[in-house]
Amino acid sequence: MKPPQNPTETRGKNKKIKRRTGDSKIALAFLLPTIILLAGLVLYPMIENIRISFFDVPLNPNLDEIFLGLKNYQTVLTDPDFYRSLGVTVLYTALTVVGSTVLGLGVAMLFNREFRFRKLSRSIIILSYVTPSISLVFAWQYMFNNTYGIINHWLVDVTGILDKAPLWFDNPASSFVLVTIFAIWRYFPYAFISFLAILQTMDETLYEAAEIDGANAWQKFVNITLPAIRPVLITIVTLRTIWTFYMFNDVYLLTKQVDVIGVYLYEQAFSQNDMGQAASISVILFVILFTVIYFSRRKVDVANET
Template sequence: MKNRGKSDLKLAWVLLFPSVFLVLLLVAYPMISNIKISFFDLPINPRLDATFVGLKNYTDILTDVEFIKSLGITVLYMILAVAGSTALGLAVAIFFNRPFKFRKAARSLIILSYVTPSISLVFAWKYMFNNGYGVINHLGVDVFHLFDKAPLWFDNPVSSFILVVLFAIWRYFPYAFISFLAILQTVDSSLYEAAEIDGASTWEKFKNVTIPAIMPVLITIITLRSIWLFYMFTDVYLLTNKVNIIGIYLYETAFAFNDLGKAASISVILFIILSIVIIASRKRVKFNGNG
């Protein structure tokens, strides 16, 4: 039995080795290398020596007003986009959690914004809001006369921020929709019938039956979407240059100002922030699961 146990252990290590090696190569090594770089002033030219600066990169970043401002914009963007996409996804999932004609076709149309490549969606939005020939300005100026002249939507920081938030809500609500619809279809309909017999209103049925049933999925969706949007870069960068979220700030620090040490320290700080959020959310999910 002992020999068999040892042979099984060896076989397990042999089978696990490729996965463990890839994790170490693609995750652990870059992470350790990034932490190391954050303590150096690293020149772009590989022939020049890096200068050890200790915690200077971290202190410079944490005292940089632009970093704090960028972090605040990112948090606000993340909160609004996550709240909007989650609420919209839940509302649409509740509406679709019943039989009606052409339901399958309607579901396919809803998830189009999620499966379509971002580059196509971004340029479609930029086309719609173009001040010269965009359909939004045509409707606002020529049809409904809401504006005296076509607004420069993506040239104004406030309107740009509103549009990138709306884009994120529309782009990512299908993920919440799919997740909520899957969990809603597992809820026993007799619970709603019992609540209705007790005289519960629509809001009371939603609060006492629907919310407890979807709570683990809700927390998971909020956590994952918050992580993804916290690191958002592509959508905002392609839409406008007026919304300096943390992903763009990090990109410019590394590749516009060629300050790789500060860029590495930014990524480490963000990793610490997200680690705290993930640990807290995991405890919350476990608490709700046990409850």
């Protein structure tokens, strides 16, 4: 961390170079508190995380840390479960990001007009996003409960579509599908709010002009809507990818059958209080995610320029 500047020292220098660098110095002074805060809250934990990934760290600070070199990394990178869980996570993230973004955009376009109870329906749509995970998880578990859940009641007792209630959250395939639907349903309102905000700033005359030129709905979407919402779209996809990639709560509370990377991290490291191992997993994940986003953003930027 950089030490703060000494005020007595800067006071002397200030006079001489005031004209040329006065502004940037003041800017720096104003930024200093933020820089220090960021360094303390982001930079320091990051470096510390990388450091302890090379150690076996005891919980008791008075006991010695044992230097392991790359052993923590080796353990993770040679574990077949890690790759399996990485695969599950990539699929889960891809489906959730695409699903919640498309659904959010669709609903936003539907809502981008005047109708009665518009405000009320908007609030209802946002509900799944603002309710705490744990209450939603309980509701879903009750809905899919094998003895008294409403879904099984409808599928088995009322309509007779199925003979026997399936064990929704005990079968890896159905669990994965449900966990993904849960995530899409829970997170699409975020995309919805962002898209609606930008759609409302758009000029209606663009569409009118296109109509005069004989454009159909799809052409209007591709040529007018999409370019206009592009910056928001990129932000939403990037953020949602990061958030979903590290998802733990929603998945772990709903089922034990879907080992996404967050669950893997928890099971491998935190239930064993092995901080070094946990740190090494998070460094690996950071590298993977950073690489993916860096290259995909570059591709998007290049595509934008051409």
